[in-house]
Amino acid sequence: MAYDADAVNRKAREEAVFFEKVKKEVSKVIVGQDYMIDRIIIGLLTREHLLLEGVPGLAKTLCIKTISDVMHLKFSRIQFTPDLLPSDLIGTIIYNQTCGEFSVRKGPIFGNIVLADEINRSPAKVQSALLQAMQERQVTLGDETHQLAPPFLVLATQNPIELEGTYSLPEAQLDRFMFNIWLDYPSLSEEADIIKYTTSMYTPKTEIILKKEEIIMLQDLVRRVPVSDNVIEYTVKLVNKTRPVNQASPQFIKDWISWGAGPRASQYLILGAKTQSILSGRFSPEIDDIRNIAKPVLRHRLITNFNAEADGVKTTDIIDKLLKET
Numbered sequence: 001m002a003y004d005a006d007a008v009n010r011k012a013r014e015e016a017v018f019f020e021k022v023k024k025e026v027s028k029v030i031v032g033q034d035y036m037i038d039r040i041i042i043g044l045l046t047r048e049h050l051l052l053e054g055v056p057g058l059a060k061t062l063c064i065k066t067i068s069d070v071m072h073l074k075f076s077r078i079q080f081t082p083d084l085l086p087s088d089l090i091g092t093i094i095y096n097q098t099c100g101e102f103s104v105r106k107g108p109i110f111g112n113i114v115l116a117d118e119i120n121r122s123p124a125k126v127q128s129a130l131l132q133a134m135q136e137r138q139v140t141l142g143d144e145t146h147q148l149a150p151p152f153l154v155l156a157t158q159n160p161i162e163l164e165g166t167y168s169l170p171e172a173q174l175d176r177f178m179f180n181i182w183l184d185y186p187s188l189s190e191e192a193d194i195i196k197y198t199t200s201m202y203t204p205k206t207e208i209i210l211k212k213e214e215i216i217m218l219q220d221l222v223r224r225v226p227v228s229d230n231v232i233e234y235t236v237k238l239v240n241k242t243r244p245v246n247q248a249s250p251q252f253i254k255d256w257i258s259w260g261a262g263p264r265a266s267q268y269l270i271l272g273a274k275t276q277s278i279l280s281g282r283f284s285p286e287i288d289d290i291r292n293i294a295k296p297v298l299r300h301r302l303i304t305n306f307n308a309e310a311d312g313v314k315t316t317d318i319i320d321k322l323l324k325e326t
Contacts, residue, residue, distance in 0.1 A: 016281035021209050022070055028204040029066045030059055031197065032190040039181050039296060040067055040155065041279065044113075044215065045222050046271040049134050049154040049176060051119075051300065054183030055161060061115060064155050068113045071210040073151065076111030080122040082167075086129040090139040104141055109133050110148060112212070116156040120167055127173060130154070134176050151215050171259075171303075178268045179293075180300035218278075225274040226284050232270065234287050238294065238326050239266045242302055250325055256308035256318055261301035268297050295319050 019041060026037055036052070040063070043050040052060050061077065068075035078089060091107035108114065109130070116130065133139050137148045156177070174180075186194060197204075241249050243260030253260070272293040273285035280289075295316060302315050 016279055018210070019279050022067075025070045025206050025209050026063070026066050028206055030063045031193045032186050033059060033063055033183070036060075036063060036181060036183055037067070038279070039179050040064065042272055042275045042293075043155075043178055044071075044151060044153050045218055045275045045278075046178065046268075047151065047153075047219055048178035048268060048271065049156070050179045050181060051156050051158065051174070051177040052181045052183060053158045053160050055185075056159065058183045058185070060157050060183065061117065064113060064115050066206060070206050070208065071212075071215060072208045073112035073212060073215075075113050075115070076108035077115040077117060078108050079117050080119050080126070082121060082123060084122050084126050086125050089126055089129050090133065091141055093142045102142075104144070104146070106146070109139060110146075112149070112151055112153065114152075114154050116154055118159055119156040120158050120169055123167060127167070127169065131173050131176065151212065151219065174300050175262065175264055177300065178272065179296040181296050182299070222271065222274050222278065225278065227270055227274065228284060231273065231285055231287055231290065234326075235266050235269045235273075235290050238290065238322070239263075239269070239298075241322060241326060242298065250322065252318065252321060256304055256311070256313055257302055258305040259303040261298055265297055265301050269293065272297065291323055294323060 022041070023034070023037055030037070040050060044067075054060060065075055065077075078084075087107065089107050090109050091105050093102050094105050095102050119127070119130070122130075129139070133148060134154050137150075137152055138145050139148065140146075185191075196202075239261050240246055241260075242253060242257065242265075243249060244254040244257045245260075249260075269290050270285070273289035276289045276293060277283070277285040298319050299315050302318060304313070304315060304318070308314075308318070
């Protein structure tokens with residue numbers, strides 16, 4: 001398929017202005033957290049799922065709910081607990097004695113944006129059911145398979161403080177998340193504004209900026225964005241250097257990393273860079289787009305060893321060092 005660069009460039013500029021309106025509408029409810037909002041929008045447009053980590057009270061749930069409202073999407077929230085069952089997530093089949101027939105009662109997974117709150121508190125069976133929904137975008141109830149209507153996005157949260165009674169996510173499931181987004185505390189001015197708005201009679205009202213059909217169209221647009229060979233080459237080299245078994249990997253990777261990122265990291269870097277270029281009003285991604293999203297893509301894909309722990313080195317430190325040398 002031939003690309004009309006002028007047409008794509010014009011469309012990218014239009015969408016950049018459009019999403020500024022979305023962010024402005026969300027900012028009526030959410031103070032700060034621009035980083036989280038941008039990454040959620042990228043995840044939605046790339047059709048990929050996100051993992052959010054941060055202490056309680058950073059407006060994770062409110063931000064996700066507000067974005068759903070502004071984009072007119074069905075929002076579902078699932079509070080994960082150790083006694084949760086797969087049927088609580090995907091639904092169940094009910095027998096109606098009156099008519100003598102079985103009927104399907106769909107669970108909260110049948111939403112457009114699904115918030116999996118404290119996902120690491122759920123047992124393995126529930127995590128497995130969620131994994132099928134995330135990967136295949138369908139669930140099985142009895143003998144029937146039900147497709148999950150697009151757009152479909154899982155936003156999972158983890159509390160980094162309390163780890164008692166939790167079930168660590170296996171690497172296979174962590175790898176299904178495009179981003180691992182770390183949320184920090186608000187600044188002094190942002191926290192002052194939060195207190196001002198949330199302790200008064202202020203009730204923000206948001207408007208619908210984007211609809212489901214438009215989002216699906218934009219998701220298709222992201223896939224059609226062209227990528228130059230040098231950007232792909234840089235991405236593959238960057239991910240390749242995270243693997244300690246490769247001779248071209250830096251010595252600090254061999255010293256501190258047990259397992260590096262797989263091919264899915266390269267895929268997510270390119271998809272994220274494509275979306276970021278559109279949101280910036282450009283028709284094709286640049287190497288800087290790859291570098292800007294490298295940290296949330298690679299953070300949960302690099303497995304550090306005992307040497308890194310003994311040296312007090314974090315995964316983000318390794319990524320920063322790798323970006324400087326690549």
